[in-house]
Amino acid sequence: MSIRKDESSSLSYSWIRVMVAAVLAALLVLPVQSRTVQAELASGEQEQTEQSEQAEAVKPPVLQSEAAILIDGRSGMTMFAKNETERMYPASITKIVTAIVALENSDVSDIVTVSKGARWEEGTRVYLEEGEQMSMGQLLQGLLINSGNDAATAIAEHIDGSKEKFAERMTAFVREKAGAMNSQFRNPHGLPDEEHYTTAEDMAKIAQYAMRNDKFREIVGTKRVAWNGQTWQTTLVNHNKLLGTYEGATGIKNGYTQAAGSTLVASAKRDGMELIAVILKAPSTDLMYKEMRSLLDYGFAAYEPKMLFDENETYRMNGMPSVAYTAEEPIWAVVPKGETPKLIVDTTGVVRVVTSSGVKEAGRFQVSHEPEVRALAAGSEKAANVTSASHDASGDDSNGVMIGTIAGICLLAVIGGALYVVQLRRRNKMSDTL
Structure with a gap:
């Protein structure tokens, strides 16, 4: 019996040595795998740092204008914002709303008869005459290219009978269609009214929505067009000075009143990415265009489009x-x-x-x-x-899975070894008893 005991003891010690060696080997592998993961994480952090440094190299502009925003025309994602939710007077960028409402509630072939009120509307005009008949399409050109206040009034009266009723439609329209909840309109042209206001954020949403309309996009991107009115024949030149002077400019509308200051909504497209930017209450028209260029330049230099799905x-x-x-x-x-x-x-x-x-x-x-x-x-x-x-989307969980697998093997090895030792000890005690 003593021989069996020695053999069992020898076998027990052998198995213990084997299990200890297995555990130690597994434990040695684990730190190696952990170090690999840590190295990859460190590499990822370094790459992210390099990317951040690259992004920081293109710094956002410092603007003197009171409010501004820059968004991606496709996704609506914001790339720059300053006082974007502050309520301000829009001036003639109001006509963006007038035009898209008209395009969705009338036909460009509709014939509009000019009223006395439209004839005598103050501010910028296309010199319509009372009783003059003109197509909706031509009035929209006079509205958006030459910023005609008389054209705005004629359009509003044709659709709703009065400027006031049309303004109610405008407010409801932008809230429902574009999610512009902080805007309120009291007229179709943007002449001063204390209750007529918008925000840079809202105007960006409205512009994004309007630019999805092909006819709207066509008109705001037109540099010049022949105008044949009853008493005024000329060539209208788009008041948006970015057209033809800024690479990729596609639209859309500028404005000015003393109360609103200089305002501008602009769009430009390069390398498959179209940006929309809004500037409200710029100190001067020249500064407004300078800051708009720097805002668009920043967007094109610092960002790129990616399709997620x-x-x-x-x-x-x-x-x-x-x-x-x-x-x-x-x-x-x-x-x-x-x-x-x-x-x-x-x-x-x-x-x-x-x-x-x-x-x-x-x-x-x-x-x-x-x-x-x-x-x-x-x-x-x-x-x-x-x-x-x-x-x-480019990540991989295999490292984490590998660590979990190795840790599990180690744990099973330890448990298995302990159970085996206990079993051998019990057999040895039985042998001694026998």
Whole structure:
């Protein structure tokens, strides 16, 4: 029996040595893997720092104008803002609203008869005569290219019978269609009224909406056009001085009154990205254009567009297999140049991007509930790592999985070794008893 005891003891010690060696080996691997992950994290942090430094190299402009905003015309994402929610007088950029309301509530071929009130409207005019008949399309040219206040009144009266009724329509329209909730209009031309106001943020939203209309875009991008009125024949030259002088300029409207100062909504397109900028209450017209150029220059130099999801692409969250988030149209974002954005998708379908410039909303999915989980078509769907958490489209969780796997092996090895030792000790005691 003593021989069995020695053999068992020898076997026990051998197995213990084997298990200890296995545990030590696994523990040695773990720090190596951890160091690899830490090195990758450090590399990522260094890359992010380099990207941030690159973005900081293009500094946002310092503006003297009282309010301003710069947005991406496609996604609506903000790239620069100053007092963007402050209520201010718009002056003639009001006519952006007048035009898009007219385009959606009349036909360009409509014939408009000019009233006495329109004939004698004060301010900038296209010299309409009482009783003169003109197409809606031509009046819109006089409104947006030459900033005709008489054209604005004629348009308003044709659609709603009076400027006051039309102004009510304008206010309701921008709130419903463009989400411009901090604007109120009292006339169609922008002449001073204490209750006639907007914000830079609202005007950017309105301009973004209006520029989706092809006819509107065509008119505000027209540099000059022949004007054949009853008593005034001339060539109208667009009052927006950026057209033809700023690379990529596409529109849209400027204005001025003593109360409002110089105001401008402008758009420009380069390399597949169209920007919309608003400046309110600039100290002078010359400074307004200078600051607008610097604002647009900043946007093109510091940001680039990225498509996050293509049309009809579906996104699924782990733990919610029966809920499909589908992009009804491509979802785009603008991000600081050189950065890879992280994505956040919440359960309501809102898509946000996280970059060095902050967290910004980029778009929204159509949310649908399915009774059964469909087989995922290859390449047609993206799955979230975790619900309502940030997701880097280019990221990989393999490092974390590897660490967890190694740690699990170590733990199992320790437990298995301990159980085996206990079992051998029990056998040894039985041998001694025998």
